[in-house]
Amino acid sequence: xxxxxxxxxxxxxxxxxxxxxxxxxxxxxxxxxxxxxxxxxxxxxxxxxxxxxxxxxxxxxxxxxxxxxxxxxxxxxxxxxxxxxxxxxxxxxxxxxxxxxxxxxxxxxxxxxxxxxxxxxxxxxxxxxxxxxxxxxxxxxxxxxxxxxxxxxxxxxxxxxxxxxxxxxxxxxxxxxxxxxxxxxxxxxxxxxxxxxxxxxxxxxxxxxxxxxxxxxxxxxxxxxxxxxxxxxxxxxxxxxxxxxxxxxxxxxxxxxxxxxxxxxxxxxxxxxxxxxxxxxxxxxxxxxxxxxxxxxxxx
Amino acid sequence: xxxxxxxxxxxxxxxxxxxxxxxxxxxxxxxxxxxxxxxxxxxxxxxxxxxxxxxxxxxxxxxxxxxxxxxxxxxxxxxxxxxxxxxxxxxxxxxxxxxxxxxxxxxxxxxxxxxxxxxxxxxxxxxxxxxxxxxxxxxxxxxxxxxxxxxxxxxxxxxxxxxxxxxxxxxxxxxxxxxxxxxxxxxxxxxxxxxxxxxxxxxxxxxxxxxxxxxxxxxxxxxxxxxxxxxxxxxxxxxxxxxxxxxxxxxxxxxxxxxxxxxxxxxxxxxxxxxxxxxxxxxxxxxxxxx
Numbered sequence: 001x002x003x004x005x006x007x008x009x010x011x012x013x014x015x016x017x018x019x020x021x022x023x024x025x026x027x028x029x030x031x032x033x034x035x036x037x038x039x040x041x042x043x044x045x046x047x048x049x050x051x052x053x054x055x056x057x058x059x060x061x062x063x064x065x066x067x068x069x070x071x072x073x074x075x076x077x078x079x080x081x082x083x084x085x086x087x088x089x090x091x092x093x094x095x096x097x098x099x100x101x102x103x104x105x106x107x108x109x110x111x112x113x114x115x116x117x118x119x120x121x122x123x124x125x126x127x128x129x130x131x132x133x134x135x136x137x138x139x140x141x142x143x144x145x146x147x148x149x150x151x152x153x154x155x156x157x158x159x160x161x162x163x164x165x166x167x168x169x170x171x172x173x174x175x176x177x178x179x180x181x182x183x184x185x186x187x188x189x190x191x192x193x194x195x196x197x198x199x200x201x202x203x204x205x206x207x208x209x210x211x212x213x214x215x216x217x218x219x220x221x222x223x224x225x226x227x228x229x230x231x232x233x234x235x236x237x238x239x240x241x242x243x244x245x246x247x248x249x250x251x252x253x254x255x256x257x258x259x260x261x262x263x264x265x266x267x268x269x270x271x272x273x274x275x276x277x278x279x280x281x282x283x284x285x286x287x288x289x290x291x292x293x294x295x296x297x298x299x300x
Numbered sequence: 301x302x303x304x305x306x307x308x309x310x311x312x313x314x315x316x317x318x319x320x321x322x323x324x325x326x327x328x329x330x331x332x333x334x335x336x337x338x339x340x341x342x343x344x345x346x347x348x349x350x351x352x353x354x355x356x357x358x359x360x361x362x363x364x365x366x367x368x369x370x371x372x373x374x375x376x377x378x379x380x381x382x383x384x385x386x387x388x389x390x391x392x393x394x395x396x397x398x399x400x401x402x403x404x405x406x407x408x409x410x411x412x413x414x415x416x417x418x419x420x421x422x423x424x425x426x427x428x429x430x431x432x433x434x435x436x437x438x439x440x441x442x443x444x445x446x447x448x449x450x451x452x453x454x455x456x457x458x459x460x461x462x463x464x465x466x467x468x469x470x471x472x473x474x475x476x477x478x479x480x481x482x483x484x485x486x487x488x489x490x491x492x493x494x495x496x497x498x499x500x501x502x503x504x505x506x507x508x509x510x511x512x513x514x515x516x517x518x519x520x521x522x523x524x525x526x527x528x529x530x531x532x533x534x535x536x537x538x539x540x541x542x543x544x545x546x547x548x549x550x551x552x553x554x555x556x557x558x559x560x561x562x563x564x565x566x567x568x569x570x571x572x573x574x575x576x577x578x579x580x581x582x583x584x585x586x587x588x589x590x591x
Binding site for chain 1: 306311313332388424536555564579
């Protein structure tokens with residue numbers, strides 16, 4: 001009976017209305033894939049520009065035309081821009097700077113946020129409600145309000161032109177504490193903590209061996225969010241750092257553009273080198289990220 | 301012994317948060333309040349000026365220019381960018397769509413690129429004669445001038461276009477998640493009642509996604525009003541005749557180029573009050589909707 005009803009509903013409402021519906025479907029696909037092409041074209045143009053000689057940059061829109069496969073003159077492509085980038089541009093140093101800053105900030109911020117979130121989610125103490133309210137309130141404060149006075153604080157602490165000035169303020173962001181608190185309230189059963197305490201485990205051992213593994217997807221996600229955020233951050237290093245050899249990629253590339261503004265190939269190679277690592281990281285971890293999220297909920 | 305340890309543990313776990321928040325948020329906030337009543341010459345020298353910073357701000361043509369530019373950009377974000385995001389999300393939400401995951405990833409990919417790098421990339425795309433955009437437009441539209449000067453005369457349009465590329469996919473992810481949570485029964489019931497597609501959208505889908513939509517609007521407003529890196533890099537400064545000057549760019553240049561952290565703090569407070577008004581407005585809206 002239920003089957004028959006379902007069939008009736010199906011028969012009544014999912015009759016293909018022929019041409020109109022087909023045209024609608026084609027229209028949807030055309031719009032979506034056109035939007036996808038528009039999204040990807042700047043990336044493709046950048047890659048092509050980075051691989052072309054100066055001459056070919058002006059002569060061709062994407063890849064230089066010739067007699068090779070797909071009508072492209074593959075043999076004209078060159079790594080010349082990258083050679084100059086790593087030679088006179090000294091980009092390797094800035095890659096190392098960015099990688100160090102981003103990793104250190106990501107690790108520190110994830111640990112600091114997870115610890116704070118754990119206390120707010122699972123430990124009992126006077127003032128917990130107030131502190132939670134404070135964390136939520138502080139989320140509303142725009143970062144730009146802190147730019148000028150933050151600079152003065154760093155000046156007073158004698159931290160200007162050091163990496164500490166970038167890492168320390170990012171060590172336990174309210175946003176991270178809040179995210180971990182939410183994740184732990186649901187994913188960590190109180191009974192697990194209680195029985196570990198019965199067995200005589202210390203609070204920090206419980207945190208590292210039991211709590212963190214339970215919220216592993218959140219740990220992964222937050223590591224990636226902070227890594228990406230630090231890698232792409234421009235305004236803080238621009239304000240805080242002075243020594244050219246300390247600059248991360250974001251500042252270095254913006255300066256490269258100022259100095260060699262007409263050297264399109266070099267600048268696009270620099271931008272490509274800056275974007276590619278985080279893109280690859282995201283693509284690689286995306287699968288693990290999603291499976292981690294789902295497996296965490298099953299295991300928990 | 302054990303109870304002491306238990307009483308101490310929460311504070312040890314909270315120590316990183318409490319210390320960094322105290323030193324790098326509460327202290328700066330207090331200083332900022334004090335600074336906004338002073339004129340400074342670099343971080344070391346300051347003079348008390350009372351309300352003068354705020355009085356000057358109200359009459360400062362550059363501040364108003366920055367505020368105007370920022371407001372125009374914010375309006376474009378809300379009225380051009382977000383409808384496009386919603387539209388894309390609705391197309392992606394169609395049942396049995398082939399390639400949905402790939403498309404979502406493609407649309408999202410620009411948000412992985414930092415604003416600086418987007419600025420550099422688009423400054424090349426918008427170049428006269430050599431830039432991709434003008435070459436494509438010239439090939440498509442007969443009589444289009446390849447020397448069309450985006451970054452000199454059409455600064456705002458260029459900024460809005462770059463922001464579209466960057467943020468449409470990002471906001472789409474929120475809308476798509478909200479759309480996927482609209483109960484299918486509701487839509488089917490509306491179809492049974494003979495509602496047209498527009499009626500279904502207006503009376504079934506919109507009320508369901510409104511809480512998420514209002515949150516996305518708030519995020520866009522907050523992000524738009526803090527716009528800095530994109531125009532700063534794209535235009536290599538504030539652009540000809542300050543066409544691309546934004547509030548935060550003005551804060552940056554008064555504080556860190558001119559060296560008046562006091563006036564910069566005053567600008568920061570005015571901007572923050574504005575953002576808090578937006579946040580309060582969004583909360584009020586959500587509360588009204590829930591009733």
